[in-house]
Amino acid sequence: MKITLIKPRIGKREKSEYIEEGRMEPLQLAVLAGMLPEGTGVTFFDDRFENIDYDRETDLVVLTVETFTAKRSYEISREYKKRGIPVVMGGMHPTLLSEEVACHADVICTGDAESIWPALIKDFQHGRLKPVYRGTTGIPQKGILPDRSIFNGKWYLPISLIQFSRGCNSTCRFCATNAYFERKHHVRPDEEVLYEIQTLPHKLVFFVDDNFTANPERAKSFLKKLIPLKIKWVTQISINAANDPELVSLLARSGCLGFVAGLESIQRKNLVSMGKNVNLLEFNKFKPQIERLKDHGLSLWAAFTLGHDHDTITSIEDTISYALHWKFAFAAFNVITPYPNTRLYERLKSENRLLFDGKWWLHPDYRFNHATYIPKHMSPGALTEIGMRARVVYNKPLVVLKRLLNHRTGINALSVLWLLFKYNPVFRKEMYKRHGIILGKEGV
Ligand code: SF4
Structure with missing residues (x-):
């Protein structure tokens, strides 16, 4: 089984791409990776700074969707659907607005992923994916260690x-x-x-x-x-x-x-x-x-x-x-x-x-x-x-x-002062770059 996890970007600038430089590791995807059965092939694309290889072999695509990344998520989903790959969307936006998201995904997950992810994977392996998995909210990561190896080779x-x-x-x-x-x-x-x-x-x-x-x-x-x-x-x-x-x-x-x-x-x-x-x-x-x-x-x-x-x-x-x-x-x-x-x-x-x-x-x-x-x-x-x-x-x-x-x-702490000196220019640059971004990557 090959699974592709994707963190979508917000969008693009009027005349250029927007590459987020002050980015942090998307922990929620490492939690999902940490819950996959042994032997699963995991590919992770961080759309915030790298291109998605839509033709890389995969059986299932999973996107974490926030309101600001909804439009871009729907664009990504369209590409995979063209290739016949089922797309799962979960996170805050699918929970708050499941009817909208359901129009763009094969499967939507609401609530905390921990409560439904194992059942979803099992259903997928048996060819019986359901359109909706309604999770509950509760204690995070019970007994689960995130698999942060998905971030190897990427900069955060x-x-x-x-x-x-x-x-x-x-x-x-x-x-x-x-x-x-x-x-x-x-x-x-x-x-x-x-x-x-x-x-x-x-x-x-x-x-x-x-x-x-x-x-x-x-x-x-x-x-x-x-x-x-x-x-x-x-x-x-x-x-x-x-x-x-x-x-x-x-x-x-x-x-x-x-x-x-x-x-x-x-x-x-x-x-x-x-x-x-x-x-x-x-x-x-x-x-x-x-x-x-x-x-x-x-x-x-x-x-x-x-x-x-x-x-x-x-x-x-x-x-x-x-x-x-x-x-x-x-x-x-x-x-x-x-x-x-x-x-x-x-x-x-x-x-x-x-x-x-x-x-x-x-x-x-x-x-x-x-x-x-x-x-x-x-x-x-x-x-x-x-x-x-x-x-x-x-x-x-x-x-x-x-x-x-x-x-x-x-x-x-001196180390923090040094970090702030080092990263303040990055955050300042980000502030200007982010202002006025168009949501989605495909333009208006
Ligand atoms: S205090 Fe709680 S409810 Fe209020 S903004 Fe912060 S997280 Fe939200």
Whole structure:
């Protein structure tokens, strides 16, 4: 049995290809590879930087599909279908929008792959593939070690991806994770995670959890066990974790260098309207939380979403000044994206505010980073423009340099400082390259 695994690209630039340089290993495909029966021939194409050899011999093609890569996934599927090869699609987008995806794949998988992948492979071997495999969400990778050998010979950032947990129990209305996991958070057994860490190829580890500390007590007990391993790591956390001094101390002692946290907005009324209640605890524009993290030498990679109903051009300008003031190691300024089947999407749809016929991910006129709905206090074009301006201002070389050299940025290891110096130009380049990408590769 020969299986081809594919990670699709987002799309292309107006006049050239888009090759993603700041790419990381797609862990989910290594998990699938790790669950295949012995003797399976596995080919892996990372469409983000290499051409797919559609004529390479294979029996089954499997794509992991996100909303941003849906259009490209459908193009890839067409090529394989022409050759009579069955195509399986799974991931976030097929789970949120299975009817659409079913029109482009022979088989769709919803929910976590772990719960259905073995049955699907068995059915395939017996020639009885079903059109739909509905998986559940639950504890990730139970007893499964990802097969990272599929990445051999390909270039990725020197950081190993792993997961401690999956999902999130918070209430944010714009969040696709929230819609996918129905507000549940699932944690792996500590021993399995600790064992997997010992097998990782890189010294720097990224826990790709949706919200690492969604269950603070479980996180604390794991962090205590992580301390002796002396690794350096980063993750994604909601900022309320910084309200808990014990948790912050354990994060720092266990080798955490910093984390991405969705601050989203510095306006309370925006946080209320988006349902991000975790950010409202002890809310003072995150001052106490940021100071506590800085006191522990933890760097914060702050993520803001722009274009909420209470946002104005002035409030977004204030957000940029705020980020510059706090000197976050990184800051992301994302125009809010209404993902299908989220509560935000449904509300904007009911208010007739969605652009691109409500399906921006398939529309030929949509461009990456552009507004996909009509904001309340500015035009879609103005929102797109200020989003880009925020990124440009925050990433000016001199601004970055000052930030990296400021001890309160929270970069507490020379190796990390070196990595940031090395990769900041890459991320800066990516920022310009990604803006305005056309989804899909075949053009409009
Ligand atoms: S805290 Fe983060 S992961 Fe959790 S629901 Fe909100 S945005 Fe999603």
